[in-house]
Amino acid sequence: MTSYIVGAKFPGHEAFPKDLPSVFDLQNLIESAWDKGINSRGRIETGGIRLTRKYIGTPEAVALFQSLSIPCSINAFKHKTPEKSRDALLRDxxxxxxxxxxxxxxKVRSTTLPPIYWQHPGHSLTIVGIEKTTTGEMNLLVFDPIFRNGSTMTRFVSRQQRLDDQLLRPYRRGTRYLARYRAFEILKFVVCLFTA
Incomplete structure (x- = not known):
C-alpha cells in the first residue's frame, strides 16, 4: 500500500520523502499515531510493535493511514462457513x-483505483485486481510479500507483452485458497471518482 502511495503521489506521500519506508519506519509511524490517540487500542492489544517482529494487521494499518490523513474504510467478513465469507469478500x-x-x-479492464489491503488470520496481502473467468469463477489478483516476482514475469512486464496464463498463477487466490479461512478484513482508500 505504501508503494502505491509513493508511486502514485497519493495523499500522504509527503510522509515518505526519500523512498519506500522500511518496516521500522512503519512501526515508528504507527507508534506515533498511537501516541496521538489514533486507534490507540492497538498498542494495548499488541503491547507495542516498535523494534519487534509482530505483524502489522488491519488496526495498525488504519492507525498509520489515518495519521497521514489518508481516508480509508475497513470491512470485515466473518461467517460461520468459509463459503459465505469468501463470497462476501469476492462480491465486495x-x-x-x-x-x-x-x-x-x-477483456481486461484496467483501472487507476488504489489496491486493497487484505488481511486473513496470520497474513496480509495486497489485492491489485480480480479475475472473473468465463465460467463465473473469481480469483483475487494479489501481491504477496512472501513471494518475489519471477524473472520471467519481470521480463514480460518490462516489455509490456501479453502475459501467459501460467505467469499469473502465483498472483491468484481462488476459492481453494479462500476456503481455508472463515474471516477476512480489507482496507480501502476512500477515493473520489469523477465522471463526465
Missing amino acids: VEHYFSKGFYLPGQ
Missing part, C-alpha cells in the same frame, strides 16, 4: 474494481 472486491474507469467491451 468485484464491486470496488468495477467502479473504476475502464473501456467497455475490453
Whole structure:
C-alpha cells in the first residue's frame, strides 16, 4: 500500500520523502499515531510493535493511514462457513474494481483505483485486481510479500507483452485458497471518482 502511495503521489506521500519506508519506519509511524490517540487500542492489544517482529494487521494499518490523513474504510467478513465469507469478500472486491474507469467491451479492464489491503488470520496481502473467468469463477489478483516476482514475469512486464496464463498463477487466490479461512478484513482508500 505504501508503494502505491509513493508511486502514485497519493495523499500522504509527503510522509515518505526519500523512498519506500522500511518496516521500522512503519512501526515508528504507527507508534506515533498511537501516541496521538489514533486507534490507540492497538498498542494495548499488541503491547507495542516498535523494534519487534509482530505483524502489522488491519488496526495498525488504519492507525498509520489515518495519521497521514489518508481516508480509508475497513470491512470485515466473518461467517460461520468459509463459503459465505469468501463470497462476501469476492462480491465486495468485484464491486470496488468495477467502479473504476475502464473501456467497455475490453477483456481486461484496467483501472487507476488504489489496491486493497487484505488481511486473513496470520497474513496480509495486497489485492491489485480480480479475475472473473468465463465460467463465473473469481480469483483475487494479489501481491504477496512472501513471494518475489519471477524473472520471467519481470521480463514480460518490462516489455509490456501479453502475459501467459501460467505467469499469473502465483498472483491468484481462488476459492481453494479462500476456503481455508472463515474471516477476512480489507482496507480501502476512500477515493473520489469523477465522471463526465
